[in-house]
Amino acid sequence: MPSDATPDPYADPLKFGQRVQILRERRGMTRTQLAGLIGVSPHTLKKVENGQQQAPGLEMVLRIAEALRVRDLADLTGRHTMHVDLFIGPGHPRLGAVKAAVDSFALGSSVEPPPVAHLEARLHAAWKARHQAPNHREVIGRLLPDLIRDAQALVRHADSSNERRRAQSLLAQTYSLSQFFIAYQPDSALLWRVAERGMVAAQDSGDPHAIGVAAWLLAQAHRDSGSRHFDSADAINSEAVRFLEPLLPDADDDVLAIAGALEFELGYTAARRRETGTAWRHWDKANDMAARLPDDYYHPVTSFSQAIMGAHAVTVAVELHQGGESVRQAARADEVTIPSRPRRARHRIEEARGYQLDGQPDVAIATLEKAHRAAPETIAYNGYARAIILEEAESKTVARRRRASELAVQIGLLAA
Known part of the structure; x- marks a missing residue:
């Protein structure tokens, strides 16, 4: 050396x-x-x-x-006999089957594609299950292998350019669903393959909504890889916003919502950089776009909506390490209005981070218990939640230590 x-x-x-x-x-x-x-x-x-x-x-x-x-x-x-993996959750039992489906390419015609309407209905049901089931990874992990194979087959068997574009749009949606399952599991290479293939399929489809969703997910993969990838995340988000901007005056709700979600992602990354003014400026823009949506609308992938902006404000404040502000934003946000169970649990985790920053560890643990009731698999795979629980499991306050330890056992962080 x-x-x-x-x-x-x-x-x-x-x-x-x-x-x-x-x-x-x-x-x-x-x-x-x-x-x-x-x-x-x-x-x-x-x-x-x-x-x-x-x-x-x-x-x-x-x-x-x-x-x-x-x-x-x-x-x-340096104590390699005491491994505690904070930002990667446990490998899900269905991860192997999903990986096999992603990595398998049938070059012949051995897989007969389903009717387009049939695949669309299955994808709609899968997204609905993803938002409603507390064990959402188990539910979509069971569905994904067949969805991936059938969507790939639909692309291979497309007879016309229009059929191929529609099939690519469905394949992009399938890869987007796959990314939600794979995220925070111990196979980062698989996550990157799915994110990049989703972007390629979306671009081939020419579907603005599919392109926006794929860009939203690909940018997150970059941002969550660390600060050296923040610029790449911003570049993807900004390019997607520019692509969608001319369409917005006549856009349907889904396209408007994914544009708003992308705008917020720019604020999220800015908050990670501690760029306070830039972070809140993008939040304001996203909030203006949310205000153009119907009161009861929720984006089927990102949950972007009027209601989610309160949760997004908590996230910005937490990433800026503004403990008091995050608590104030948490008090204003109404989590009951978030219909997606995993997204509701994620909001609770962000609230818990805010309470922890504000020196309220007991409230933080109580909030994480609520996250666990909403969606156990969300908290089990979330590094921030795991870090708070692990810290408070060492608390000198007996009651707090007991509650944190019990929660740690429930999510599999500590042995019973």
Whole structure:
């Protein structure tokens, strides 16, 4: 190994501070940037990295892990006998079958395609189940293999350009549904294949709504890969917004809603960068677009609607680390109006993050319990929820520690 090569943070006997510095530099973050994200001074962080200050407690370790998007605490602590995967949930039992369907391509005509109307009805039912079932990954994981194979077959057997475009639109929708199942599971390469294939199928379809949804999901894949990919996420979102903008004066509700969802995603990424003004400016634009939708409308994929904007405001405040503001926004948001169970649970998790930031850990745990009741599989796969629960399972307050530990057992984070 060359003498100037970056050391491997997983090779002992590196100390905690060295691991933080190496992982920070690999993320392309300055010491000042990381210090701001975790709420300490750059001088304090420098002392931690240089080993002049002892390794921090669990709360700070989790904050560092979140800021650096470290998925396994062992990568920070060096204790490889104690793996805690924060941002990737457990592999779902149906992941293998879904992966096999995605990766399989029948080059002949062995799979007879279903009628288009039949596949459309099955996809509609699958999306409905995704929003209504508390164990939504189990439900759509059972449906996806056949949906993927049939949608691929429909594209292969298309006889005309119009038939092919319609089939590609359905295939893009199927890949979009697949991405919801695969997200936060231990196969990032599969997630990327599905996101990119969905974008290609959507573009081939020429369907503005399918293109908008595929762009929304692909941008999220970039953003959730870390700060170095924020620019790519913004580029995809911005290009999709520009593509849809000329269509908006005469657009139907679904196209208008996906354009609004894309606008909010620009604000979400800005909030991740701590760009306060830009984040709220995009939220305002998205809110204006939501106001153009019927009061009872909800986008079938993103849940974008008038009601969701309150939840989005909580997310922006949390990502900006504005604890008080996130709590105020949570009080204004009416989660009962969110019909999608996983989206409702996700909103509760964002509220819990806000309460945790605001120094209200008991309320945070109570809110996560509500998320668990709404959609257990959502909280089980959410890294932020897992981090809060793990932190409070070490609380010195007995009642809080007991509640957090019980919740940790329920979601599979700790053994019973």
